[in-house]
Amino acid sequence: MQLDRPAHRRATRRRRLVPGLAALALATSIGILPGSPAQAEPDIEDVEATVDRLWHEAEQASERYNDVELxxxxxxxxxxxxxxxxxxxxxxxxxxxxxxxxxxxxxxxxxxxxxxxxxxxxxxxxxxxxxxxxxxxxxxxxxxxxxxxxxxxxxxxxxxxxxxxxxxxxxxxxxxxxxxKATIEERHGEAEALLERLEEEQREKLLAGDTSAVPTNVPASGRAAAAVQYAMAQVGDSYVWGAAGPDAFDCSGFTMMAWAQAGVGLPHSSSAQYSSGTRVSQSDLQPGDLVFYYSPISHVGMYIGNGMIVHAANPGAGVKVDSVNAMPYVGAVRPG
CATH class of the missing domain: 1.10.287 (Helix Hairpins)
Incomplete structure (x- = not known):
């Protein structure tokens, strides 16, 4: 059913107002608007959503940076x-x-x-x-x-x-x-500024996230075994834009270095890695397969079985284990 023109305009105005009101509410809650009363307890869920968005925008810029460098x-x-x-x-x-x-x-x-x-x-x-x-x-x-x-x-x-x-x-x-590079630094700075406004306990809770238990044994065979073994040994390492080890990684630097241990060369770019192997369906995933997220592709992790991946997540979580569906799934490839 189509709306009449006046009703349609009112509905359109409401849709335009909602995001703006949400942003205004968040800004007010953490006391960043001039003249607004700062509150000691900002809504951690709103801050978490904003920080996640900023980190993702920074990662998108970082992966574009990697593409341009290649x-x-x-x-x-x-x-x-x-x-x-x-x-x-x-x-x-x-x-x-x-x-x-x-x-x-x-x-x-x-x-x-x-x-x-x-x-x-x-x-x-x-x-x-x-x-x-x-x-x-x-x-x-x-x-x-x-x-x-x-x-x-x-x-x-x-x-x-x-x-x-x-x-x-x-x-x-x-x-x-x-x-x-300027975009990466800007988004990262905005995320850090939001986190600094939280109380220490809330900040630690937000950065910890929902961490899944780290598997003690990941069955993998062939060259994938070396890649998986290296990847799992890095759990807990830091996330740093553009890094590829030995103690800090971004998402594509992490998978690149893991597969390098198996003698397989991959480019330092999530979108380029998507073209560096045989495509596999989600139902056929095996440990060692690379799994890609977002459109356009801007994140990559490594499948480790049982519906889980290991990946360099973001600056707050570092290298961690997650569900394979923790982010918008795009596809997977099998290197080598």
Missing amino acids: ELEGLREEMTSLEADRERQDDQLDVVRERLADSVVSEYEGNDISAAGQAFLSDDPGAFLSQLSTMSAYSDFQDQLYTDYATEAEALDLRLSATEKRAQQVATLEEQLAEE
Whole structure:
């Protein structure tokens, strides 16, 4: 049933007001609005929800940062290769230039060198090519030299253009890294500021969360056994943005290092890890499988059996054991 227009507008206003009122109530409860009376006992459930949201936004930015770093690493490697190609091409162009200059000097030996001949001896490829078109009656050998020179000059120009393009892409990605880093720090700072407003007992309760019992034995076979063993040994370690051990991890750094113990290389990115193995359904999960969360993917953990995962959760909980459905489930892959 459709609402009439006035009723529809009223319903729309109510939907818009509800989130704002909720945010206002939270801000008032923890005393962050100017002139509002600060209360000693903020609603811990509201604070917990806000802190979880801020940590998740920080993790999303952190995983985007990891993605950009991977792309930047590839671009820098490509630039190194392009610069080496450019230097080789430059050397080849010098060789052809010298051969062509020797040919012109030989032909005009004993005579004044024409403007076109002087162009041959120029270090400016553009001047050479523009003047060369006015010359005529060259031998087959000279024609071939011209063709070689034009080919090498064009190849050099292509390499210079490609190198410049990659350099611009690197600069753009470095700007993105700075932006994502600023977002991480901002969200993390907001979460810490909220936590500091809680009494110590409430803060410890919030950070402890609902920690599941850590299994004493996780059955795993093959290379997965080494990955699971390493992962379980890190339970209790800290969560730090961008970290990959030995005593602190972010989510993708944690799974990357765990599978590295089994000789399997994974990228330091949850979204990239989702493309680094064989997809498996949730009903077919085995210990060692990587499980991914949120859309777009921004978190990864390791399945350990019995409907549980081990993962680097957030700065408050660190590395811990959780239910496989503790977060919005997206899919799973089996590395190796």
